[in-house]
Amino acid sequence: MAAAPAGGGEEFQAPGPELFEFPPLFAGGPEWLTKPVLFAVVGALLVCAVAWSAFASPKLVPRGMQNLGEVGYLFVRDQVARPFLGKDSDRWMPLLLSLFFLIWTWNIMAVVPVVQFPVASHIAFPVVLAVSVYLLKIYLGIKNQGFKRYFTDMIPKGLPLPTYFLLVPIEYLSTFILAPFTHAVRLFANMFAGHVILAFFSLVGFWFLFEQPTIKGVPLGIAGVIMTIAMTGFEMFIQFLQAFLFTMLAAMYIGSGLHADH
Structure with a gap:
């Protein structure tokens, strides 16, 4: 999108893929050592620090960080783990709790001053998490159900033989390729799109109010500021929701590996 100000001068250029291109x-320095990598590590360390301060020396009556940590623990346990893992919930809570807060921290960085970039909008990070969860699912499935049973029970029994020539490839493609792909892309796409939208409205406000102010452009600039504020609030909700959904799917996949009837 390009729009020229009424009085001439430079054109307004909408933000694009350059938002996600970072030099070393x-x-x-090495090509891979960029701002997203740095803040991915910072986010992980921050989650570790919060968890340590909340649970390293728990008190009978929680206060401060322990209070906050227990609220997060209860939310993940009751809304994510128990619906899919049942009696196995407590065993997998360290993984699920860490996954939820790591992704949420990475996402919320999009609205943190100075950082202003959601780590999960780089596809590599959601892919690593999704593949790790899916490899764990397959490992648990083979361990608990046996190699043959795990790979054969997902195919319905008693169908006509010709049906299997079509059904088997589709089922395996859906289970082992499309499922982890959509698990990663759902998180990535939401963070990518949200970052572009916030950047667009922020730039509209800055451009038409400060960079190239005109009589006709000022209302656009004001609208850009209002939309930036509104979309920031909405994006913060999406950031939380995507962390929740990613962790919920992880719990569902772990449950399907533990129990064939999930």
């Missing part, structure tokens, strides 16, 4: 942190 320092001259001559």
Whole structure:
């Protein structure tokens, strides 16, 4: 999108893929050592620090960080783990709790001043998490159900033989390729789109109010500021929701590996 101000001058250029292109942190540094990688590590360390401060020395009557940590623990346990894992919930809570808060921290960085970038909008990070969860699912499935049973029970029995030539490839493609792919892409796409939308409205407000102010452009700039505020609130909800959904699917996949009837 390009729009020229009424009085001439430079055109307004909508933000695009350049928002997700980052040079190395320092001259001559490795190509992979960029801002998203740095803040991915910072996010992980922050989650570790919060967990340590909340649970390292628990008190009978929780206070401060322990109070906050227990609220998060109860939410993940009751809304994510128990519906899919039942009696196995407590065993998998460390993984699910860490996954939820890591993704939420990565997402919320989009609205943190100075950072202003959601780590999960780089596809590599959701892919690593999704593949890790899915490899765990397959490992648990083979371990608990046996190799042959795990790979054969997902195919319905008693169908005409020709049906299996079509059904088997579709079922295996859906289970082992499409499921982890959509698990990762759902998180990535929402964070990617949200970041672009916030950047667009922010730039509209800045451009038409400060960079190239005109009589006709000022209302657009004001609208851009209002939309930036509104979309920031909405995006914060989506950031939480996507962390919840990703962790919920992880619990569902772990449950299907533990029990064939899930």
